[in-house]
Amino acid sequence: MPTIRDVARYAQVSVGTVSNVLNGSTLVKDETRQRVLMAIEALNYHPTAAARSLSTQRTNTIGMIRSEIRLQGNLIETDPMVLDLIDGITSAAISSSTGLTFWAIPAGEREMALYKQLVTSRQIDGLILFALREKDPRVAYLREQEFPFVIFGRFESDEGDNWIDVDGAAGIEAAVRHLAELGHHRIAYLSPPHEQYLTGLRWQGFVKGMSDMNVPIDPALIYEGDFNEKSGQLGTHYFLDQPNPPTAIFCNNDRMAFGAMRAIQARGLVVGQDVSVVGFDDVSLARYSNPPLTTISQPIHHIGRALFDLLINLINQQPIDLLGGKLLKPELIIRQSTGMPR
Amino acid sequence: MPTIRDVARYAQVSVGTVSNVLNGSTLVKDETRQRVLMAIEALNYHPTAAARSLSTQRTNTIGMIRSEIRLQGNLIETDPMVLDLIDGITSAAISSSTGLTFWAIPAGEREMALYKQLVTSRQIDGLILFALREKDPRVAYLREQEFPFVIFGRFESDEGDNWIDVDGAAGIEAAVRHLAELGHHRIAYLSPPHEQYLTGLRWQGFVKGMSDMNVPIDPALIYEGDFNEKSGQLGTHYFLDQPNPPTAIFCNNDRMAFGAMRAIQARGLVVGQDVSVVGFDDVSLARYSNPPLTTISQPIHHIGRALFDLLINLINQQPIDLLGGKLLKPELIIRQSTGMPR
DNA sequence: TACTTAAATTGAACCGGTTCAATTAGGTAT
DNA sequence: ATACCTAATTGAACCGGTTCAATTTAAGTA
Numbered sequence: 001m002p003t004i005r006d007v008a009r010y011a012q013v014s015v016g017t018v019s020n021v022l023n024g025s026t027l028v029k030d031e032t033r034q035r036v037l038m039a040i041e042a043l044n045y046h047p048t049a050a051a052r053s054l055s056t057q058r059t060n061t062i063g064m065i066r067s068e069i070r071l072q073g074n075l076i077e078t079d080p081m082v083l084d085l086i087d088g089i090t091s092a093a094i095s096s097s098t099g100l101t102f103w104a105i106p107a108g109e110r111e112m113a114l115y116k117q118l119v120t121s122r123q124i125d126g127l128i129l130f131a132l133r134e135k136d137p138r139v140a141y142l143r144e145q146e147f148p149f150v151i152f153g154r155f156e157s158d159e160g161d162n163w164i165d166v167d168g169a170a171g172i173e174a175a176v177r178h179l180a181e182l183g184h185h186r187i188a189y190l191s192p193p194h195e196q197y198l199t200g201l202r203w204q205g206f207v208k209g210m211s212d213m214n215v216p217i218d219p220a221l222i223y224e225g226d227f228n229e230k231s232g233q234l235g236t237h238y239f240l241d242q243p244n245p246p247t248a249i250f251c252n253n254d255r256m257a258f259g260a261m262r263a264i265q266a267r268g269l270v271v272g273q274d275v276s277v278v279g280f281d282d283v284s285l286a287r288y289s290n291p292p293l294t295t296i297s298q299p300i301h302h303i304g305r306a307l308f309d310l311l312i313n314l315i316n317q318q319p320i321d322l323l324g325g326k327l328l329k330p331e332l333i334i335r336q337s338t339g340m341p342r
Numbered sequence: 343m344p345t346i347r348d349v350a351r352y353a354q355v356s357v358g359t360v361s362n363v364l365n366g367s368t369l370v371k372d373e374t375r376q377r378v379l380m381a382i383e384a385l386n387y388h389p390t391a392a393a394r395s396l397s398t399q400r401t402n403t404i405g406m407i408r409s410e411i412r413l414q415g416n417l418i419e420t421d422p423m424v425l426d427l428i429d430g431i432t433s434a435a436i437s438s439s440t441g442l443t444f445w446a447i448p449a450g451e452r453e454m455a456l457y458k459q460l461v462t463s464r465q466i467d468g469l470i471l472f473a474l475r476e477k478d479p480r481v482a483y484l485r486e487q488e489f490p491f492v493i494f495g496r497f498e499s500d501e502g503d504n505w506i507d508v509d510g511a512a513g514i515e516a517a518v519r520h521l522a523e524l525g526h527h528r529i530a531y532l533s534p535p536h537e538q539y540l541t542g543l544r545w546q547g548f549v550k551g552m553s554d555m556n557v558p559i560d561p562a563l564i565y566e567g568d569f570n571e572k573s574g575q576l577g578t579h580y581f582l583d584q585p586n587p588p589t590a591i592f593c594n595n596d597r598m599a600f601g602a603m604r605a606i607q608a609r610g611l612v613v614g615q616d617v618s619v620v621g622f623d624d625v626s627l628a629r630y631s632n633p634p635l636t637t638i639s640q641p642i643h644h645i646g647r648a649l650f651d652l653l654i655n656l657i658n659q660q661p662i663d664l665l666g667g668k669l670l671k672p673e674l675i676i677r678q679s680t681g682m683p684r
Numbered sequence: 685t686a687c688t689t690a691a692a693t694t695g696a697a698c699c700g701g702t703t704c705a706a707t708t709a710g711g712t713a714t
Numbered sequence: 715a716t717a718c719c720t721a722a723t724t725g726a727a728c729c730g731g732t733t734c735a736a737t738t739t740a741a742g743t744a
Contacts, residue, residue, distance in 0.1 A: 051396050094446060285600055396729090
C-alpha cells in the first residue's frame with residue numbers, strides 16, 4: 001500500500017504539499033496540483049483513515065446504540081420504526097461521507113461501560129440517542145463529558161437544544177378527539193413501558209384529550225405494554241375481559257395495535273365496528289393491515305436526516321439551525337380500524 | 343486526555359510495559375501489573391482507538407452497505423428482515439467489542455466508489471454483503487482486492503466458502519407441495535425483482551415444486567414484484583383480473599404477501615378460502631396479520647450471528663467452522679392464510 | 685561467589701497522516 | 715540592481731498507540 005510519502009516522492013514534492021492537495025487547500029499551484037493528482041492516480045493511493053483520525057482527532061463516524069431491554073424475560077424486538085430512522089440517518093450521512101456505527105447491548109452496567117469506552121477512546125465523533133428511559137444515566141454522563149450527542153425524543157423538561165421530537169401528546173389528543181367524535185365513551189389506553197421517558201408525555205396527551213372531550217378515564221382500561229405485538233394482544237384480551245369493556249383502544253405503537261386487532265378478531269369481533277383501534281408510528285405495513293390501521297404518523301425519515309444534521313453541527317461547533325423546529329407535529333391518519341361504536 | 347506515556351510516567355514503568363498490561367501479555371510481573379492498573383484507574387486512561395488502529399492495522403469495525411434500489415422511480419424500502427439481520431450481527435459483535443458500520447447508497451457508480459474507498463482506506467476490517475444482484479460487481483472487486491467479506495446468500499454456483507444462505511428453493515418447494523396437497527391447481531408466483539441473484543434460485547424451487555406435484559405453470563400467473571407491499575397489491579390485482587384467476591399466490595416475501603392479502607380483501611374475497619397466500623421470511627408481524635400468514639421461516643437472527651463469526655474468522659485468517667452448514671433449511675410455517683380452494 | 689538461564693523491563697522506531705514555522709520562488713515597485 | 719511582498723513549498727514535529735531487539739533483574743545451579 002502506498003503512503004503519502006510515496007506519492008510525494010513520485011510527484012517530486014513534499015508530503016506537506018500532497019496533504020494540501022488532498023485537503024483542497026488553495027495554496028497549491030495548479031501545475032503542482034496536477035502533478036500530485038497524477039501521482040495519486042498512478043500509485044492508486046488512498047489515505048488511511050486511522051492515520052488521518054489520529055492527527056485530526058475526527059473519525060467521521062457517528063454512533064447509535066440499541067438498548068436490549070427485557071421485560072419479564074423476553075426481549076423487546078426492534079421496532080421497524082428504528083429501521084426507518086436508520087435509513088434517514090444514513091441517507092443524510094452518506095453525503096458527508098460519514099458512517100453510522102451500531103452496537104446492541106443489554107441495558108444496565110455493561111451498557112454504561114460501552115458508552116464510556118466509546119467516548120473516551122474517541123471511536124466516534126458523536127452519538128444519536130433514542131428511546132430514553134426515566135432518569136437515563138446516559139444523558140447525565142454524556143453531558144458531563146461534553147460529548148456531542150443528539151436525542152430523538154425529549155428529556156427532562158425539554159432542556160438543551162440537542163433533541164428533535166414528535167409531539168406525541170398532541171397526536172394522542174387528536175386520536176382521542178377523533179374517537180370521541182365518532183361517539184366512543186369507553187376508550188382504553190395501551191401504554192408504553194413505564195421506564196420509557198416518553199410514557200409520561202404520552203399519558204399527558206391522553207389525559208388532556210379525554211378531559212377536553214369529557215370522556216372519563218377508567219383505571220380498568222389502562223394496560224402497560226412493551227411495544228411488541230404480543231403485549232398488544234394480551235392487553236386487549238385483558239380489556240375485553242372487563243365487565244364493561246371498551247369500544248376503542250388506543251395503542252402506543254403500531255405493533256401493539258396489530259396485536260390488538262388480532263385479539264379482537266380472535267374473539268369474533270370486527271375491528272372498526274365492535275372495537276376501534278388506533279396505533280402510533282404509521283409503519284409501512286399500517287396501510288396494508290386488515291383493516292388498514294388508523295394511526296399517528298411521524299415523519300421518521302425526515303427526523304433521521306434532521307438528527308444527523310444537528311449532530312454534525314454540534315460536532316463542528318457550528319450554530320444550530322433546527323430545520324423547522326425541534327417539536328414536530330404528527331398527523332393522524334384515519335383508516336378503517338376506527339369507526340362508530342355499535 | 344492522558345496518553346500511554348502519562349500512565350507510564352505515573353506508574354514509573356516504560357510505555358512498553360503499559361502496552362503489555364493493556365494487551366494482557368503474560369510477561370508482566372503481577373506487582374508491576376497492579377501498579378500500572380492503578381495508574382490507569384487514577385488517570386482515567388483509555389487507549390485511543392485511532393492510534394491503536396494505526397499500528398495494528400485493525401479497526402475492530404465491520405461494515406454493511408444497503409444498496410438503495412429504485413424501480414420505476416420508487417425506492418425499495420428496507421425490509422424489516424434486514425433489521426433482524428442487523429440485530430443478529432450486532433448481538434454477536436458486542437462480545438468481541440466490534441462495531442457494525444452502516445452506509446446506504448444508491449446502486450451504481452457511486453456505490454462502487456464507496457466500496458473502493460472503504461477497502462483502500464482501511465476504515466473497516468471486513469464487509470457483510472446481502473441482496474446480491476446478477477453479475478454483482480461488488481463481489482468481483484472484493485475478491486480481486488482479497489478483502490475479507492461474507493455474503494448472506496449465494497453467488498454464482500456456490501463457489502467460495504464465505505457465504506451462508508437459506509435454501510429458498512427448498513422452502514418454495516415445500517410451500518408449493520403444501521398448496522398442491524390442499525388441492526390448488528392454479529398457483530400464481532410473485533417473483534423478486536429480476537436483478538436479484540436469488541431470483542433465479544427461487545424460481546428453480548418453484549419450477550421443481552410445481553413439476554413434482556404435477557401442477558402446470560401458467561405464464562399469466564407470474565408477476566415480478568419489488569419486495570414492497572405495493573407491488574404485492576398490484577401483482578395480485580393483475581392475477582385476479584385474469585380470465586382464469588389463481589386460487590393461491592406464492593409471494594417471495596412477507597411484505598408482498600401483506601399487500602396481496604389486502605388486494606384480495608379489497609375485492610371482497612376471503613384470504614385462505616377464496617385465495618390462499620404464502621409469504622417468505624416470517625417477519626414478526628406475520629403471526630399477527632389477519633389472517634395469520636403462512637410463510638417460510640428463516641432463522642435470520644442466527645444467520646446474523648453466524649455471518650459475523652464467519653467474517654471474524656476470515657479476517658483473522660483462522661480456519662473456518664461453518665457452524666452447522668452454509669445452506670440452512672427453512673421451515674414452512676402453516677397458518678390461516680392458506681386453505682383448501684373453494 | 686561466580687556463572688547460567690529465565691523473566692521482566694526498556695525505549696527507540698514505526699504506523700501514516702496533518703500542521704505550521706521557516707524557507708524559497710516569483711513578481712512588482714523604487 | 716535592490717528591496718519588498720506575496721505565493722508556494724518544505725520537512726520536522728506531532729497525534730498515541732504497538733513492537734521487538736537489547737538490556738536489566740531475579741532465580742537457579744555448581
